[in-house]
Structures are given as structure tokens and as C-alpha cells.
Amino acid sequence: MLTAVLAVAVLALLPAATGSTGCSDSALATGGCGVANDGTTLTITGTQERPGTSTDDSTSDRGDADPPADPSRRTPSDLCSPLGSRVGNCATAPVLPTVGVVPSITISDLEQFAPQAITTAAEPGDIGIAGMQTNFIAVAAEQTRTGTILGVPITVRFTPVAYDYRYGDGSTATLDAAGQTWAMLDQAQFTPTPTSHTYRNRGTFLADVDVRYTAEVDLGSGWFPIDGQLTTDGPAREIHILEARTALVAHTCLEHPAAAGC
Structure with missing residues (x-):
């Protein structure tokens, strides 16, 4: 001074x-x-x-030379960080990292996209024989739906993972197979399959199957899974169980249609 x-x-x-x-x-x-x-x-x-x-x-500073320039001194633009600066004279606008915004989605939020419920079928022709195997089939496959959640476009992919059968006689079973016909399995009728069930008594029973799905969603940046499972409640179907009686005959009904029991 x-x-x-x-x-x-x-x-x-x-x-x-x-x-x-x-x-x-x-x-x-x-x-x-x-x-x-x-x-x-x-x-x-x-x-x-x-x-x-x-x-x-x-102390007089008259005649003193100016101090050397500080080599570490930075220009205003050097003081700008990728997230901005308080200097106020950054050469460029702050560059912010791009982060995908994912709304909080639960499995219950996806009920509006749920696949159509599956109706089970039993062979042969929804008719079975008491004491013998009745084969059940539930055709379910991976499905993709689109829509919006909270105004955000979304794609939902459902994958069947389990089948909860109620046979109508008090018996239930949880299976991981959709079921196939005897012909597709190359098996004879009334033989056991992964989805077959044996009724012990004659009568009409209401059988149904609930299909459980896992879900994944895509908001435009790839698939990510959603915790839990979504279950569709299948409608009931009448299964008629008959009682079989055997008798020794000399000819089949094809040979003698008018024979007893034909």
C-alpha cells in the first residue's frame, strides 16, 4: 500500500x-x-x-519488479466443473449426467395390463371316468402389452410360471406345466400326464385354473423385473365324470351295435 x-x-x-x-x-x-x-x-x-x-x-516498493505470474492460476472457464460453477462466468452451460427416471411400479399397478384369464379343458371332451386319469390342459403363453402409467409410456411383458388347479372335488394342485393333449404327448388315453387328475366318484365337477405370471417392464431403456406375481382367475368349467362298468361280451358294439350295453 x-x-x-x-x-x-x-x-x-x-x-x-x-x-x-x-x-x-x-x-x-x-x-x-x-x-x-x-x-x-x-x-x-x-x-x-x-x-x-x-x-x-x-518499506518502499518503488523500483521493485512485478512478481512472476502464478503458473497455477486458472482461467474462469477452468473453474467450471461438469456440474456447474459458482464463478458465474463459465464458458459453457453446466453438463449434467443423464439419469433415467423410473417411476415406482408395483405388481398391482400392472393389473390393468393383465393377460386374459385361461379356461381349462379336460379330455376326452370334458368327460372322464371315475378311477381313471382325466387330462387337463391350460394354454398360456408369454404376452406383451403396452400402455401408460402416470403418463409414462410403458411396455409390459408377462411370462406364465405356475398353474393353480382346482378340480372341483376338493383337490388342488400347483403345476409348472401348461398341459398337453395325449396325442401331443404320444400317449394312450387315460394314462397319467403331468397335468392329469383322477376323480374317485362320478358326478359333475366345476374345475378351473389360475395362471400366475411374472412381469417385466420397459420404459424405453430396457427391461427390468417387477417383484411379485400377477394371478389371473380362470372361469369354472364343467367336467362330467362317469362310472365305467365292464362285462364280457362275444362281440364289440361295432360288430353288433344292437347288443346289450351298446
Whole structure:
């Protein structure tokens, strides 16, 4: 900090100041302002900061060379981070990382996209024989639905993973197979299959199957799974179970249609 003292002798005797004297423009420019008047001498003092000068008034910096430039000093644009800067003069706008916004989705939110319920069928022709195998079939496959959730476009993919059978006689079974016909399995009628059931008594029974699905959703950035399973409740279907009686005959009904029991 450099302090300059200017003493001005006046030829005429000036009266002493009775109050504070205002600063001139030149005094304000120096960064300080002081005026003293003892009646014979008017003294004006001021201070001015110069780069590279010492703040110690006892040491003169006149003739000293400016300090070397700081090699680590950075330009305003260097002070801008990828997430912005408080400097206020970044050369470019802040660059924010792109993060996908995924709404919170639960399995219950996907009920509006649920696959159509499956109606089971039994062979042969929804008719069975008491004490023998009745083969059940439930045709379910992977399904994809589209729509919106909370205004966000979404694609939902359902995959069947389990089949809950109720046979109508009090028996139930949870299977991981959809079921196939005897012909597809290359098996004879009334033989056991992964989805067959044996009724012990004759009668009409209401059988149904509930299909359980896992779900995945795609919001435009790939598939991700949803916790839990969605179950569709299948409608009931009448299964008629007959009682079979055997008798020894000499000819079949094809050979003698009018024979007893034909």
C-alpha cells in the first residue's frame, strides 16, 4: 500500500477548518481522503493500492519488479466443473449426467395390463371316468402389452410360471406345466400326464385354473423385473365324470351295435 503526503503552502493565511471537509474527485480516486488545515499549511493525505506493493508502510516498493505470474492460476472457464460453477462466468452451460427416471411400479399397478384369464379343458371332451386319469390342459403363453402409467409410456411383458388347479372335488394342485393333449404327448388315453387328475366318484365337477405370471417392464431403456406375481382367475368349467362298468361280451358294439350295453 502506497501512501502519498502532499503539503501545500499557501501564500495567504487561511482560516482553520471548523468542520469536516469534503473529498475531491482526485482524493476519492486514491482510495482515501484526509484534509488538515492549521491556518498556514493545507495537508492532504490519501492511500492507493498498487499490485505488487507491500502493505508495510515502512518499506518502499518503488523500483521493485512485478512478481512472476502464478503458473497455477486458472482461467474462469477452468473453474467450471461438469456440474456447474459458482464463478458465474463459465464458458459453457453446466453438463449434467443423464439419469433415467423410473417411476415406482408395483405388481398391482400392472393389473390393468393383465393377460386374459385361461379356461381349462379336460379330455376326452370334458368327460372322464371315475378311477381313471382325466387330462387337463391350460394354454398360456408369454404376452406383451403396452400402455401408460402416470403418463409414462410403458411396455409390459408377462411370462406364465405356475398353474393353480382346482378340480372341483376338493383337490388342488400347483403345476409348472401348461398341459398337453395325449396325442401331443404320444400317449394312450387315460394314462397319467403331468397335468392329469383322477376323480374317485362320478358326478359333475366345476374345475378351473389360475395362471400366475411374472412381469417385466420397459420404459424405453430396457427391461427390468417387477417383484411379485400377477394371478389371473380362470372361469369354472364343467367336467362330467362317469362310472365305467365292464362285462364280457362275444362281440364289440361295432360288430353288433344292437347288443346289450351298446
